[in-house]
Amino acid sequence: MIESPTVDTDQHDEQSQRRRPAIVAVDDEPAVLAAVSRDLRRGFGERYRVMRANSGADGLDLLKQVRARGEQVALLVADQRMPGLSGTDYLVQARQLVPEAKRVLLTAYADTEAAIQAINEVDLDYYLLKPWDPPEEQLFPIVEDLLTTWENGAALDSGGVRVIGHRFSKESHDVRDFLARNRVPARFLDVEREAEARELLAVTGVTADRLPVALLEDGSILERPTTLELAERLRISAQPIGDHYDLVIVGGGPAGLAAAVYGASEGLRTVLVEREAPGGQAGQSSRIENYLGFPHGLSGSDLAHRATDQARRLGAELVTVQEAVALRVEGSGRFVELTGGGTLSANTVLVASGVSYRQLNAPGFAELTGAGVYYGAALTEARACADQHVVVIGGANSAGQAAVYFSGYAGRVTMLVRADSLAKSMSHYLIEQIDGLPNVEVRSRAQAVGAEGKDGHLRALRIRAADGTETVEQADACFVFIGAAPRTDWLDGVVARDERGFILAGPDVRDHGWPLSREPYALETSVPGVFVAGDVRMRSIKRVASAVGEGSMAVSLIHEYLASA
Numbered sequence: 001m002i003e004s005p006t007v008d009t010d011q012h013d014e015q016s017q018r019r020r021p022a023i024v025a026v027d028d029e030p031a032v033l034a035a036v037s038r039d040l041r042r043g044f045g046e047r048y049r050v051m052r053a054n055s056g057a058d059g060l061d062l063l064k065q066v067r068a069r070g071e072q073v074a075l076l077v078a079d080q081r082m083p084g085l086s087g088t089d090y091l092v093q094a095r096q097l098v099p100e101a102k103r104v105l106l107t108a109y110a111d112t113e114a115a116i117q118a119i120n121e122v123d124l125d126y127y128l129l130k131p132w133d134p135p136e137e138q139l140f141p142i143v144e145d146l147l148t149t150w151e152n153g154a155a156l157d158s159g160g161v162r163v164i165g166h167r168f169s170k171e172s173h174d175v176r177d178f179l180a181r182n183r184v185p186a187r188f189l190d191v192e193r194e195a196e197a198r199e200l201l202a203v204t205g206v207t208a209d210r211l212p213v214a215l216l217e218d219g220s221i222l223e224r225p226t227t228l229e230l231a232e233r234l235r236i237s238a239q240p241i242g243d244h245y246d247l248v249i250v251g252g253g254p255a256g257l258a259a260a261v262y263g264a265s266e267g268l269r270t271v272l273v274e275r276e277a278p279g280g281q282a283g284q285s286s287r288i289e290n291y292l293g294f295p296h297g298l299s300g301s302d303l304a305h306r307a308t309d310q311a312r313r314l315g316a317e318l319v320t321v322q323e324a325v326a327l328r329v330e331g332s333g334r335f336v337e338l339t340g341g342g343t344l345s346a347n348t349v350l351v352a353s354g355v356s357y358r359q360l361n362a363p364g365f366a367e368l369t370g371a372g373v374y375y376g377a378a379l380t381e382a383r384a385c386a387d388q389h390v391v392v393i394g395g396a397n398s399a400g401q402a403a404v405y406f407s408g409y410a411g412r413v414t415m416l417v418r419a420d421s422l423a424k425s426m427s428h429y430l431i432e433q434i435d436g437l438p439n440v441e442v443r444s445r446a447q448a449v450g451a452e453g454k455d456g457h458l459r460a461l462r463i464r465a466a467d468g469t470e471t472v473e474q475a476d477a478c479f480v481f482i483g484a485a486p487r488t489d490w491l492d493g494v495v496a497r498d499e500r501g502f503i504l505a506g507p508d509v510r511d512h513g514w515p516l517s518r519e520p521y522a523l524e525t526s527v528p529g530v531f532v533a534g535d536v537r538m539r540s541i542k543r544v545a546s547a548v549g550e551g552s553m554a555v556s557l558i559h560e561y562l563a564s565a
């Protein structure tokens, strides 16, 4: 039986209750269901509507009703041990109905193993041991954290800027992606499918050849905006405020952000320059499962957003949508030149510019990039993939994560892997996850050799199988993960790099222009006082944790350098 939504204090205001996002609790034991609902209402009742059901099947019916009314579900809480559908089984099905909702499993100590299994099966966000007393310590902080993350995601989709464009246009994709990565709340309106989009165009007088158009909250209208224009109008881009810094960090991925946190907190005047949006590659990961201290994993955008807030709070300056284009060395001064003509002066520089996706060099791919072909996970596209056929190219962890993520939205996902199995390149936990997903097919020794479009959008891929035969197969979207390379040309002739552009450091620079009699520090480049951390370093381990470790280690070496200079 589904119990009616709990409306305690403000039953009279049914309309406002309706609009609040829902938290749905499911437990077959009436006493536990009553207790969890009571505590959730006490902690979150002002912002959320707490609804309950006493079986998994009733919980699913309730979710269908909520969805049918067009209302949002923020959080699902379910007991693991229930007759009929177990908590895990319920959450698997609930995920199909409300993929954005956060998921918490209630478990007894004896069920811990099942809960850990569920982390993979249902992409669980947390398992909570019963009893959760006192709720102020055991329940509220966890739920608050999950709801804040959910709210950030929901806000991004709902408010603020309205972007009107063609779903399958590269320019529209770039604008959406830029706003999402910079956490600007924005709503996308597809001119072909949404009447509201056409009405707004008629009102504003913008013609179809001027799309995409961004309607800002202050009433201004930007036709075919560049990211720089958007950044300036939305005040995303910041100009440096200092004349001189102890440390300039180039790149706002995990390595750069970690250095900003440690540098600023340890008293260095620190500025970080980022050309796109803080977070780097990690910011594009749908779920990082192996970062220490987050047993339930966390999304890359969540990690990026937490780290950015932390760096700012500790006093680091962040200068975004600005690219470092040259490094000058004058005596003990180090100068980083930026796009747009600005220059940052510093005692030390840390290059943490990571790597960028390699492009797939086959007919059709370049033309269709942004219009069905995407490099990286392009998480903003996920919802548009509902019921569609998504192809993921690549066999490493990033491709595996994308396949798992898109399987929650797409009708089916095909992975094209050049090697004869995933085992050589992908972590075991991801392979297991993929094996358990009925709508994901892995094709080994297969590669995409061409992309075909129709009306400016990807329509099909030409796929070469292990035996050399080629077939043309329908595909709605294709996400490419075929490795990455550093973009360090701006350091050419200044800092020693290997033939692929990775930066040499420590003992490796001794024979590559190291000018001093002292030994270089472990992360020091061939230019004293210029350090390197993360994926851009030659022979680095390509992991979030190692990038974070190197970023923090670089700061410690920078202290030594400054003390001896």
Ligand SMILES: Cc1cc2nc3c(=O)[nH]c(=O)nc-3n(C[C@H](O)[C@H](O)[C@H](O)COP(=O)(O)OP(=O)(O)OC[C@H]3O[C@@H](n4cnc5c(N)ncnc54)[C@H](O)[C@@H]3O)c2cc1C
Binding pocket: 250, 251, 252, 253, 254, 255, 256, 273, 274, 275, 276, 277, 278, 279, 280, 281, 282, 283, 284, 285, 286, 287, 288, 289, 290, 291, 322, 323, 324, 325, 352, 353, 354, 355, 356, 376, 377, 397, 398, 399, 401, 487, 490, 533, 534, 535, 536, 541, 542, 543, 544, 545, 547
């Ligand atoms: C989809 C995906 C999933 C992943 N999942 C995992 C995972 O689960 N676990 C794990 O450990 N690792 C994972 N990785 C790898 C991990 O994200 C990287 O190892 C890590 O992000 C490297 O950090 P970084 O700071 O060195 O560089 P990056 O993350 O590459 O960041 C570099 C930043 O520098 C900026 N930049 C570059 N050049 C300039 C310039 N000239 N001026 C200004 N800014 C510049 C870039 O825009 C970028 O934001 C994943 C990678 C991808 C792509």
